[in-house]
Each structure stands twice: as structure tokens, then as C-alpha cells.
Amino acid sequence: MNTTPYCDTGKVFEADTIVDVWKREDKEWLQRTQSDPSGYVYPPLKESPYINVKDDVRMEKKVLCQDIFWSCDGASFVSVHNDFGIRQYLVPEEANTDKTKKSLLLPFTRFFKNQSILSCAVDPFYSLYSENSGELAGDRIVIGGKNFPLQLYSLMDGQCIFSYDTKNEMNGEYESVYSVRINAESRIYTGSHRNKVAIYDMSRREAVWMHRSTRKASRGRQSIISCFEEQPMGGQTSSRGPLLCGSYANEMFQVDSRHQRLEIVNYARTTAGGILQILASDNGRYVYVVRRNSDTISVYDRRNLQRELNLLLLPFRIHHNSAKLHAYIDMTCGLSMGTPQGMVLNWGRDLVEFGGVSSRSSVEELPTASIQAESVWHTSLDSGIPASVVKNCPGDPELLALSHGGTISLSRLGG
Numbered sequence: 001m002n003t004t005p006y007c008d009t010g011k012v013f014e015a016d017t018i019v020d021v022w023k024r025e026d027k028e029w030l031q032r033t034q035s036d037p038s039g040y041v042y043p044p045l046k047e048s049p050y051i052n053v054k055d056d057v058r059m060e061k062k063v064l065c066q067d068i069f070w071s072c073d074g075a076s077f078v079s080v081h082n083d084f085g086i087r088q089y090l091v092p093e094e095a096n097t098d099k100t101k102k103s104l105l106l107p108f109t110r111f112f113k114n115q116s117i118l119s120c121a122v123d124p125f126y127s128l129y130s131e132n133s134g135e136l137a138g139d140r141i142v143i144g145g146k147n148f149p150l151q152l153y154s155l156m157d158g159q160c161i162f163s164y165d166t167k168n169e170m171n172g173e174y175e176s177v178y179s180v181r182i183n184a185e186s187r188i189y190t191g192s193h194r195n196k197v198a199i200y201d202m203s204r205r206e207a208v209w210m211h212r213s214t215r216k217a218s219r220g221r222q223s224i225i226s227c228f229e230e231q232p233m234g235g236q237t238s239s240r241g242p243l244l245c246g247s248y249a250n251e252m253f254q255v256d257s258r259h260q261r262l263e264i265v266n267y268a269r270t271t272a273g274g275i276l277q278i279l280a281s282d283n284g285r286y287v288y289v290v291r292r293n294s295d296t297i298s299v300y301d302r303r304n305l306q307r308e309l310n311l312l313l314l315p316f317r318i319h320h321n322s323a324k325l326h327a328y329i330d331m332t333c334g335l336s337m338g339t340p341q342g343m344v345l346n347w348g349r350d351l352v353e354f355g356g357v358s359s360r361s362s363v364e365e366l367p368t369a370s371i372q373a374e375s376v377w378h379t380s381l382d383s384g385i386p387a388s389v390v391k392n393c394p395g396d397p398e399l400l401a402l403s404h405g406g407t408i409s410l411s412r413l414g415g
Contacts, residue, residue, distance in 0.1 A: 002378045003344070003400060003411035006094055007103035013406025018059045018083045021406070022048060029106050046111040046158050048084065065389060065403035067326070069122035069141075072233060074393040076108070076128050077401055078141065078155060079408055080120055084113045086141060088155050090128075091393075091410065105408060111158025119144040119180045121188075124233065126155070140202075142188055144177025150190060152202065164200050165207065166190070181228040183243070189255065191225025195247055199257055209257040222248035222274065228255075229278045229287065232331045233394045244287060244305075246275030252289070252305060265305040270294070276318070282331045286355040290327050290337075292318055296370055297327065297335075299356045310356030312347055313370035316340050326389045332397035333413075336377075338387025342404055345373035379404070379411065 012028060015021045026045065033042045053059060061082070069078040079087045087107040125138035139155045150164040166175050179191035187208075188200040195213035200206075213223060229244040242256040244265070252266035252275065273292035280287055286309070289298040295317045299310035316339060318325060327337040334349040351357070356371055379387060385404040393399040398413040 001375055001413060003380070003402070003413055005102055005380045005402075005409045005411040007092055007105045008409035009105045009407050010102075012106075013063045013065075013081070013408075016062070018061065018063055019051070021063045021083060022051060025107070025110075028104060032104070032106055043109055043156070045107060045109070048112040049114045050084075050112075063406040065406055065408060066117065066324070067120065068389045068391050068401045068403060068408070069126065070233065070391060070394055070401065071127045072125055072138070072394055073127045073129075074395045074399070077391075078122055078126070079403075080117055081406060082116070084115065084117065086111055086113075086117075086120075086143075086153070086155070086158070089408075091399075094412075102409075105410065109156055109158070111153070113143060113145065115145050115148065117143055117145055119177050119190075121180045121182045122155075123182055123186075124184055140182075142180055142182060144180050144190065146176045147174055149174055150177050150180070150188070150200075162203070163205065164188070164190075165205050166192070166198070178224050179227050179245070181230075181243075189228050189243065189245075191228065191245060191247075193224055195223045195225055195249075195251070195253070195262065197225055197245060197253075197255055197262060199255075211260065211262050213262070224248045225253075226275055227277050229280055230329070231280045231284075232282045232329050244278050244280075246278050246289065248274030248292075250274055250291070252278065266300070268298070268308075276324075277327055279327055279329045279335065281329065281352050281355070282349075283353055286352070288312070288327070288329070288335060288352070290318070294318055297337075301355060311370040312356065313372050314345070324388055325386060326391075328391050330392040330397050333392055336390045336392070338390045338402070340384075340386045342379055342385050342387050344377040344379065344387055344390050344400075344402075346375045346377060347371070348374050377413065380409070 012024045013021055063081050063083045066080045076090050088109040090108045092103055120143045123138040123140040127138050140152055141155055142152050144150050150166045151160050152162040153160055168175050175192045177190045181189045186202040190198045197211055198207040199209040201208055225245050226248045227246050242254050245255055246252050250268045253262040254265050275291055277290040278287055287300050295314045297312040298308050301309050325338050329335050334352040335347045337345050389403040391401045400411050402409050
């Protein structure tokens with residue numbers, strides 16, 4: 001199957017240095033906004049505090065996309081790049097696009113942090129417009145990094161709305177937040193060193209619940225909470241209580257603020273280098289675990305997380321220092337994941353909802369080998385540039401947001 005791109009960021013992110021990327025983006029944005037016949041006054045793009053810095057080695061690297069977050073209505077999305085930038089894009093109308101020439105995708109808003117972004121999460125109800133009043137709603141992103149507190153920002157104006165206390169109890173220094181998630185009840189979950197998990201109400205500075213492991217990780221392992229369970233946007237599992245999280249020591253925990261501890265539910269004694277993602281199926285019965293230094297995705301039944309139920313086979317190994325390839329589960333298309341060659345692997349919804357067993361098979365007929373992808377989606381950049389992020393649009397699952405390096409494209413499935 002092929003994907004047909006109808007807009008992308010062009011060559012903006014293909015510049016050799018970060019400063020050149022900013023110059024290209026500003027030039028294209030000015031040309032677009034000044035020639036807009038509607039007369040709409042676009043909010044100005046924020047400038048980076050490093051725009052005039054010339055002797056910082058961090059400005060000499062290629063710009064890569066770290067993650068993409070769709071709005072709940074599918075009308076816009078947010079990208080986070082390693083130039084410390086957070087950009088908000090509007091989805092252009094396909095009917096007004098010349099099919100022979102891709103439209104240039106430019107940010108509607110843009111602002112910058114002054115340090116690397118280790119982790120971030122967008123409000124699950126993020127949308128540019130409220131259904132009732134047309135006013136801004138869910139306009140929030142929470143950002144974690146090194147040497148500064150966890151902070152909540154407005155996506156529209158880039159202003160810090162709130163800060164949260166992430167200081168270490170022993171030395172008073174800000175702890176690095178390596179993973180973060182906002183749930184449907186506006187609670188923020190954070191993961192840090194020594195398997196520390198903290199939960200914050202969005203409007204309170206201090207954590208309402210916190211637990212840190214008292215034991216050290218074994219030699220060669222990192223006791224860092226690396227990820228929280230990801231659930232399909234709008235899925236049935238969005239309001240369930242206990243949440244799973246994983247660590248770089250290959251441990252999987254259950255977080256439940258009603259108890260005063262983390263409950264370990266799985267420890268995989270494998271050569272894999274830690275858990276990168278935990279993805280829940282739409283029906284909530286199965287979880288899919290992506291690990292570093294592995295060429296498979298593990299499948300578990302939520303009722304028995306001690307036993308690996310199935311394996312999804314990857315035709316590559318997720319190396320520690322390779323591009324971060326994100327897997328994603330959609331309620332219509334199933335599980336998708338990009339490859340180092342720029343293509344997208346897909347396991348269909350029926351297989352994902354049955355824990356790796358085809359709906360045409362009986363439960364007793366469990367596969368004895370790893371399950372290969374049911375389909376491969378070819379993209380316009382199948383040329384060795386990794387497809388690091390693949391995310392389906394809510395309400396229009398055949399519309400994909402793809403990132404290849406720093407370039408972002410919107411493509412439609414078909415063909």
C-alpha cells in the first residue's frame with residue numbers, strides 16, 4: 001500500500017545547521033502570510049533565545065522531529081523538534097490543494113525552550129477551538145528537562161502557565177523528568193531516576209502522590225521510568241484507573257495512587273536495553289511493549305502480565321543510539337511503526353484487538369513464531385531516511401502525520 005502526501009514542510013528542516021532552519025522557516029512564513037489574500041493577521045512566530053548565538057556547538061546539528069501530537073478534533077497538530085522548538089500546525093484543506101504539487105506546511109505558532117526537551121505531553125483534550133464557544137481550549141503542553149522544573153506552557157503564545165516542584169528531597173536540585181503523561185482527569189504523571197513516579201494535579205505545584213524505589217538497579221541497568229502507558233485517543237481505556245509504566249531496567253509497574261507503592265507486574269530477563277513504549281489496545285485487554293536493542297514487540301494479556309503472549313516481528317533491531325522509532329495504535333488501523341528505511345509497518349486492528357491472534361483463528365491456535373507485519377505502507381521518502389513518528393489523525397485514520405528526520409508530511413493511505 002502507498003501513502004500519498006499532499007503537504008509537507010518542504011526543505012525547511014533539511015538545512016545543515018539549526019540557525020539555517022530558523023532562517024528558512026521565517027522566510028517561507030513571511031512570504032506565505034504577506035501574500036495571504038484573506039487579510040488574516042497571523043500570530044508572529046517566536047524567536048529562539050539562541051538566534052544570534054554563533055559559538056554554541058548545539059547549533060551545528062541537524063534538526064530532527066522528536067514527537068507529534070494530534071489535537072482531539074484532528075484540525076491541528078503539535079510537533080516537538082530537537083532545536084528546542086514547539087510548533088503548532090493547522091491541517092490544510094485537501095480540496096484546495098493542487099495534487100501535482102504538494103502544499104508547503106508552515107507553523108501557525110512557534111515558540112522555543114532554552115534547553116533540550118527530555119519529555120513532553122499535550123493535554124488529551126487539546127484543540128484550537130471549543131465546540132461550545134469557539135474559544136481556545138486544552139491549549140497546554142507540559143515539558144520536562146534537565147536543571148529546570150516541570151513546566152506547563154500555552155501552545156498559542158508560548159507563555160509558561162504553571163511550574164511544578166520536581167526538586168530532589170535530599171539535595172534540593174531539580175530532577176530530570178524522563179517521561180510524562182497527562183490523563184483524562186488532568187493529572188500529570190512523571191517518571192524520574194531511581195524509578196520515581198510522581199502525580200500532580202494540573203493546578204497544584206506539589207505532587208499529590210509520589211513513590212521512589214529504595215533499591216538500586218542491577219549492574220548495567222538504569223532504574224529510570226522511561227515511559228507511561230499510551231492509549232488510543234478517544235479509546236475505551238482513557239478513563240481506567242491504574243496505569244502501567246516501564247523502566248530502562250526492563251521492569252513494568254502498575255501505578256495506582258490509592259496505594260503507597262509501585263507494584264511490579266513484569267520483569268523481563270532479556271538482552272533488551274529497556275522499555276521504550278507501552279501501548280494499550282483499544283479494548284484495554286492487551287498491551288504491546290517496545291524495547292530497546294530488540295527486533296520484536298512483546299504482546300501481553302493485561303490479566304497476566306508475567307507471561308509473554310505473542311511477538312510482533314520487526315525486520316530491524318531498535319538500537320540504543322539509532323533514531324527513535326515510535327509505534328502507535330489507532331482504533332481503526334491497528335498498530336503502526338516506521339522503519340529505518342522510511343516505510344511503515346502495520347498490524348491490523350483485528351489482530352491487535354485479539355492480542356496478536358487473527359480474528360479468524362481460535363484461541364487455541366496461537367502462533368508459534370513471531371508475527372510479521374500484515375502490510376507495509378510505502379511513503380514518498382522510502383530512501384533510507386527513518387520514519388520516526390507515524391500517527392493517524394483522530395476522526396480520519398487514513399490521514400497520517402509522518403516525520404522523516406526533521407521533515408513532517410501529511411499523507412493519505414491508498415493505492
